[in-house]
Amino acid sequence: MRKRKVRRDGRGGGTGLAAVTAFVCAVGMSAVPGRAQAAPTDPAPGAEGAGDAAAARGGGLYEVHRKVEGLYRKAEAATDAYNLAREKQVRQEKRIVKIAQAVAKAQNRMTDLRKRAGAVARAQYRSGGIPPEAQLLLGDDPEGFLDDVTLARKGQQATVGLMNQLEKTQATLDRYAKAASREWERLDSSRAKKAAARKEIRAKLRRARELESRLRAKERERLRQLEEEQQRRAQTTWLNSGILRKIGGKGTAQGRRAVEFATAQLGKDYVWGAEGPDTYDCSGLTQRAWAAGGRSIPRTSQEQWRRLPKVGVERMRPGDLIIYFKDASHVGMYVGNGAIIHAPRPGRQVTVAGAGSMPILGVVRPEGG
Secondary structure, X not given: OOOOOOOOOOOOOOOOHHHHHHHHHHHHHHXXXXXXXXXXXXXXXXXXXXXXXXXXXXXXXXXXXXXHHHHHHHHHHHHHHHHHHHHHHHHHHHHHHHHHHHHHHHHHHHHHHHHHHHHHHHHHHHOOXXXXXXXXXXXOOHHHHHHHHHHHHHHHHHHHHHHHHHHHHHHHHHHHHHHXXXXXXXXXXXHHHHHHHXXXXXXHHXXXXXXXXXXOHHHHHHHHHHHHHHHHHHHHHHHHOOHHHOOOOOOOHHHHHHHHHXXXXXXXXXXXXXXXXXXXXHHHHHHHHHHHOOOOOOOOHHHHXXXXXEEOHHHOOOOOEEEEOXXXXXXXXXXXOOEEEEOOOOOOEOEEEEOOOOOEEEEEOOOOO
């Protein structure tokens, strides 16, 4: 089913919840047994289009579709790795700043302690280095002896305490130095992983675009139809299982706000690593939608799957996130009646699709419970 064109500002026709509901009904109708359209077939030898670039390469349109989808899937998985490395880098940079602030504070304390220790040393030098006990015995004021003993003991305790503080502060500085060294190593690792992921993403996207660019306009349209037909067949199988008879949960106020936000993004382009407001990748869309719903959730689909509470598919309700594929590399927001809103892949826009149009790994609920 072709996606309806919408205005870029998110307020055009088809962006409201009513339009989504109408689309969902259409998704359900197309999934009725016997109604699925036949998949487009490759041209036979000698037929019109047999000389197209895709057929000339020997694999035909199905092979191009398989390769392109595989490349985009790998790029999406690498995008998750990139986003996760970027998140780690930001956290590590913040920790390093905090360590630096703590080091500065400890160094100021160390400077103060050293000044006090120097004052003690100079006082001892002026007294000739004679221990306080000996000075008391040699003194000529027997009446003030006991008072001087008390003062001497206090002086000794203060000196010991000063040295202990110096030792502890130095140990703290050493600990901070080791912590900073570890964080820098982790930061370098995160930067390296991010760079490697970015390189892989660009390579996969470039290869996919090259494959698609070799197709004629007519073939590119047939490729889109092939993708949609594949999704319809998967959705038909999913609906024929009777799953919708089990799913009946109603969305909460927060869930409805998240769905409304996602709905307002229909028609906006997919761009890898994008978090809005004009473009999104799949997890960037769900993260922003739930921020609008009042919940902070992880940035990537893999972290959303790992860290958010899981619920059974039959317990789904609008606003829940469906995680797709074994590597949790894609995510969409369930909007009810067997449909999701998601950002599919580069070259596509945020759209409504069947919840069962891709292999479901599981469902997570940002609200918990």
